[in-house]
Amino acid sequence: MTSQYECLRPDHLYRDIFDVDAPIDTAVGRQVWPRRPGVFIRNPPAPPSGEGAEHPTPGAIERELVVGQFGLVPPWVKSASDAKLRSTKLVNARSETASTSNNFRGAWLGAQRCIVPMMAFQVDDLRSGKAVPTRVARVDGKPMGVAGLWECWTGAQGGVIASFCLLTVNANSHALMHRYGQPGSEKRMLAILNEGSYGAWLNAAHPEKAREFMRAYPAEGLTANPIEKKPSAA
Template identity: 35%
Template sequence: MCVNYRPPTPEQFGTLGAFSDLPADWRWPEETWKDYAAPILRSAGDGRPRACLASYGMVPRRAIAPGIKPFDTMNARAESLGERRSFAPAWRRLQLCAVPMAWFYEPCYESGRAVRHAIGMRDEPLFFVAGLWRDWPEADGSVQFSFTQITINADEHPLMRRMHKPDDEKRSLVILPHDEVDGWLACTDTGMARSFLRHFPAQRMRDWPAPAASRKVLESSPNLELF
C-alpha cells in the first residue's frame, strides 16, 4: 500500500477551488511520509470543502500511548472502514477528505527486485485520492488535523496489480475523478460514500521508475512534521 507520495507545490494550487487562497506561510515537504504535514481538502459540515494542513497517518506517533507498540495508519482498507477503531468513528461521521497529489510511489518487482515506481496521470498534473480526516485538540486550545488514504483490492487492476511482491495482495488508492471530488466530500451517508470507492481507469494512468531521493535531501526539507 502507498506510504509515500508527491504533494502539489503551492504554485500548482491556483486553479483548485478551495486551495486558491492558501495562507502565505503554508509550507510542506516535497515528499510526504508518515507524520509529515501535507495539504488536504476536508468536509466541514457546512457544504463547503475546507483546505487545511494535516499529518499523514490517522493516528500520529505522538498520540500513541507509551507502552503501546507503534502501528501505522497511513492507509485504511475500504473493506474494514466501519470496524477498525482508528478509522470507524471518522467513517461513521463522514469526515471525508480528498488528498491532492502529483503522483504516489509503489515498489515494482518485475525486474526481480524492488524498484520504486511513481504512479500518476497520463494527461493531468494533479489528482485527488479519497481519504478520512480527524482532529486532535491541543493543550493550548488549538486543533491539529490528521488523515489517512483509503485503499481497495487491486488484484484485477491492469496497472496496480503489477506493484508489490508477487505473493502480496494487490492494493490501490482510491483515485477520485476531478468532477467527483465535491460529491465525495458532500456524501450524506456511508452507503453513498462507498459508491465512490472504485478503481480509476488504468488507461488514464501511467507509471515510471523513480529512485528515492537521498536522506539528506529529505531531512533538509522544512516543516517535515506537523506534530
C-alpha cells in the same frame, strides 16, 4: 501500501483544480511520507449545536485546506507519543473495512471525508526481487485528488494533532497496479476520484453513499515509471 507522494506544484493548481488556496505553512514540503505534514481538503466541520449560524446547505459550503500529519491518529489514542507510534501504520485505510476498523470507523461513520491533492504517488515494484521505487501519475500530468479520512486528536494536556490517511481499493485485476506490492499478496491502489466527483464525495450524506466512490481509477489514465536515483556526490 502507498506511503509517499508528491504535493502539488505549481501552487496555482490548488485554486485551479480544487477551489482552495495553496498552503502557506512552510513545513509542507514537496514530498510527504508518514508523520510528515501534508494537506487535505474538507468541508468545514459543522459548529456544535446552538453555536454560530445555521450550517449552510452542501452546495453553499466552501471547502477548506488543512495542514495535518500524514498518518491517522484515532481519537482514542491516549498520548502524543502513542500517536506517533501508531500513525506510521495508519497512512492507508482499506475502504472495504473502514466502517468496522477500530482505527478508522469513527472517521468513516462520522463523514470525516477529505480529498488529498497530489501530483503522483510512489509504489515499489518487486517483480525483479528487489524494490524498485516507481512513480505513478496521471497520463495527462494533471493533479490527482485521492479520497481520504481525517481526524483531530486532542490530548489530556490540550495538545491537538490534525491528521489524515488515504483510502485504498482492491487492484488485483487492475491492468497497471496489479504489478506492485508484495508477490502473492492482495494488490491495493489509492482511491483516486474523478475530477467531477470531488464535491459529491465531500458532501455524500450517508456512509453507504460514500462507498460508491470507492472504485479503481482506469488504468489507461495512469502511467508508472521507475524513479531514477540521483548520482552520489564524488
